[in-house]
Amino acid sequence: DSGVTQTPKHLITATGQRVTLRCSPRSGDLSVYWYQQSLDQGLQFLIQYYNGEERAKGNILERFSAQQFPDLHSELNLSSLELGDSALYFCASSLLDTRGTQYFGPGTRLTVL
Amino acid sequence: KNQVEQSPQSLIILEGKNCTLQCNYTVSPFSNLRWYKQDTGRGPVSLTIMTFSENTKSNGRYTATLDADTKQSSLHITASQLSDSASYICVVRGGQNFVFGPGTRLSVLP
Numbered sequence: 001d002s003g004v005t006q007t008p009k010h011l012i013t014a015t016g017q018r019v020t021l022r023c024s025p026r027s028g029d030l031s032v033y034w035y036q037q038s039l040d041q042g043l044q045f046l047i048q049y050y051n052g053e054e055r056a057k058g059n060i061l062e063r064f065s066a067q068q069f070p071d072l073h074s075e076l077n078l079s080s081l082e083l084g085d086s087a088l089y090f091c092a093s094s095l096l097d098t099r100g101t102q103y104f105g106p107g108t109r110l111t112v113l
Numbered sequence: 114k115n116q117v118e119q120s121p122q123s124l125i126i127l128e129g130k131n132c133t134l135q136c137n138y139t140v141s142p143f144s145n146l147r148w149y150k151q152d153t154g155r156g157p158v159s160l161t162i163m164t165f166s167e168n169t170k171s172n173g174r175y176t177a178t179l180d181a182d183t184k185q186s187s188l189h190i191t192a193s194q195l196s197d198s199a200s201y202i203c204v205v206r207g208g209q210n211f212v213f214g215p216g217t218r219l220s221v222l223p
């Protein structure tokens with residue numbers, strides 16, 4: 001158990017819909033990262049927050065957005081969902097910003113029908 | 114183009130044997146290189162993190178090397194165990210982005 005929690009574990013929705021994925025980092029960790037893992041594209045970095053501020057952006061689509069709240073939990077919002085958004089979405093947390101070990105959560109499996 | 118390549122794509126070894134996985138990258142600027150172990154359907158687990166100045170890092174039976182001049186890294190697994198069966202992923206942080214390799218699928222047979 002990494003100490004990072006993600007909810008829900010599974011999510012099934014339809015194209016065009018909007019969903020919110022939630023992540024609670026390990027106690028004391030200030031950085032939260034979001035990743036997408038699909039069968040055809042492997043793992044991709046989406047976005048990082050550090051102590052409530054956006055710190056780094058990867059291959060995140062404009063239809064996706066995220067935020068980190070004062071209690072340091074984070075949410076990833078996915079809108080106008082397409083079939084290709086079906087994937088495992090992982091959240092990770094680390095104490096530091098750049099060099100810290102990242103601890104991954106169990107992931108949320110999103111299926112778009 | 115920032116890219117991370119890994120070889121072999123898959124590997125089968127017998128329990129107790131050693132193996133070495135390779136990672137080549139063209140990511141710039143370079144911040145650090147990480148190796149992860151990922152069991153199917155589960156989140157990756159960090160094995161090692163190396164910066165530009167580090168050329169070897171060990172974590173138990175896992176030893177990673179980094180040659181920043183040739184932009185190559187390797188992960189050596191000693192005395193493999195059945196539980197080592199997993200995907201091993203090389204990740205390079207370049208600037209603000211993380212670039213993932215496709216992974217090497219390792220199967221350890223009894």
